[in-house]
Amino acid sequence: MKISQLSKATGVSTRSIRYYEKKKLLTARRLDNDYREFEEADVKRINTIQIYLELGMSTNEILEILKCHDEYDSYDDSDGFCEEMLEAYEEKRKEIVQQIQTLTSVQHRLDQRIEQMRVRRALMSTASGSVGPTSKSTL
Numbered sequence: 001m002k003i004s005q006l007s008k009a010t011g012v013s014t015r016s017i018r019y020y021e022k023k024k025l026l027t028a029r030r031l032d033n034d035y036r037e038f039e040e041a042d043v044k045r046i047n048t049i050q051i052y053l054e055l056g057m058s059t060n061e062i063l064e065i066l067k068c069h070d071e072y073d074s075y076d077d078s079d080g081f082c083e084e085m086l087e088a089y090e091e092k093r094k095e096i097v098q099q100i101q102t103l104t105s106v107q108h109r110l111d112q113r114i115e116q117m118r119v120r121r122a123l124m125s126t127a128s129g130s131v132g133p134t135s136k137s138t139l
Contacts, residue, residue: 003028006038010046017046023059025049025066045069056096061088 007014020026021036026045028036048069052062068082 001038001040001042003036003038006042006046009043010050012046012050020046020049020059023063025059025063055092057088057092061092064088 001009003014003017006012006017010017017026021028026038026042026049028038028042031037045066048066049062052065057065064084065088068085071082
C-alpha cells in the first residue's frame with residue numbers, strides 16, 4: 001500500500017509516517033518509481049508506535065521496544081519477554097513517578113500561596129470596612 005493509504009488506514013499523517021521511517025521505526029520498500037510501499041503489517045506497527053508515544057516514550061525507547069516486538073513477532077497485548085522492554089517500562093515508570101512528585105510539590109506550594117492571598121484579601125476587606133470586592137457605597 002502507498003503512504004497515503006497507510007495514512008488513511010491508521011489516521012496518522014504522511015509526515016509522521018515519513019518521520020517514523022527516518023527514525024527507523026518503520027521500513028518501506030521502494031518501488032522503481034521511488035514510491036514507498038508498505039505492508040498490511042505496518043498498520044499494526046504504526047498502531048503500536050502510537051500506543052508507545054501516548055505513554056510518553058521517546059522514539060529511541062520505542063525503537064528498542066519494537067526490536068523486542070520484532071523478535072517475538074507480536075503486536076498485541078501479549079508481549080513476549082525481553083529485557084530491554086522491561087527496562088524501558090521501568091525507566092518510564094520512574095520518570096512518571098518523579099513527574100507526579102514534582103507536580104504534587106508544586107500543587108502544594110500553590111495551595112499554600114492561594115490560601116495566604118485569600119487571608120490577606122479577607123484582612124484587607126475587614127480593615128477597609130468593605131464586605132467584599134463587589135460591595136457598593138450608597139450616598
